[in-house]
Amino acid sequence: MQNVYLLLGSNLGDKKKYLEDAEMLIGEKIGNIITKSAIYISEPWGFKHKEDFYNQVIIINTNYSALKVLALCLEIENLLGRKRKKGTYEARTIDIDLLLYGNEIIHNKKLTVPHPQMHRRRFTLEPLCEIAPDLIHPIFNMNMVQLLDECTDTGKVERLEHQSIFKPQEKIK
Secondary structure (H helix, E strand, O other): OEEEEEEEEEOOOOHHHHHHHHHHHHHHHOOEEEEEOOOEEEOOOOOOOOOOEEEEEEEEEEOOOHHHHHHHHHHHHHHOOOOOOOOOOOOOOOEEEEEEEOOOOEEOOOOEEOOOOHHHOHHHHHHHHHHOOOOEOOOOOOEHHHHHHHOOOOOOEEEOOOOOOOOOOOOOO
16 A cells, blocks of 8 residues: 555636546545645646646555556546647646655656655645654655755645544444
């Protein structure tokens, strides 16, 4: 079993529902959700758009390989209406980024882990610091709080208030 850290994001339609639907499908198709951060509101990163993003980090436990997790995340994005254009950032119903796969370092044509931009993105680091502040980045050998302290991203990131307490999914016997 491997702990996998995923970033969920949405800035189109019912953003909260897209995050909830993604969580449900991730739980069904990839693995049990161990914990999740609050939802954070952030302005688009790398492009301009009138709608802010809802972002959330979840930790799942899975038996699948990193490439299989990636394939299933792309399948879930497709099921939830994500349309991709190569090489551009754009508004989206759902985005699922594989941030970390345990403490593994993976670099091939299909996947780079740790996510190559995570240390540059406040909207990723703030929810990560909420649920895994002591987690060590396997390349930089720094914890998430240290990465956030050194992050130069000045984009707006605010925690959405009035969220319920997370209760992990029960394992199916």
